[in-house]
Amino acid sequence: MKNNQIIGEIDYLLTTYCEGCYLKDLFRKEKGKLAAHNFCIHACTVGEEIREIGENLCSK
Numbered sequence: 001m002k003n004n005q006i007i008g009e010i011d012y013l014l015t016t017y018c019e020g021c022y023l024k025d026l027f028r029k030e031k032g033k034l035a036a037h038n039f040c041i042h043a044c045t046v047g048e049e050i051r052e053i054g055e056n057l058c059s060k
């Protein structure tokens with residue numbers, strides 16, 4: 001998959017699921033930014049998918 005496609009998929013997930021996410025806001029307020037970030041990456045299936053897709057980005 002090309003970088004443009006990968007970025008497009010990530011953007012789709014972010015705008016569809018992450019914008020205005022109640023869970024992220026709640027974690028930020030109650031436990032801070034780092035805890036919210038960790039929740040997104042390790043406990044949310046959307047975050048997990050974003051991370052997996054992002055691993056295919058080429059740095060070239």
Ligand code: SF4
Nearest residue numbers: 018021024040044047
């Ligand atoms: S990764 Fe999950 S918890 Fe985090 S903002 Fe996106 S939908 Fe919300």
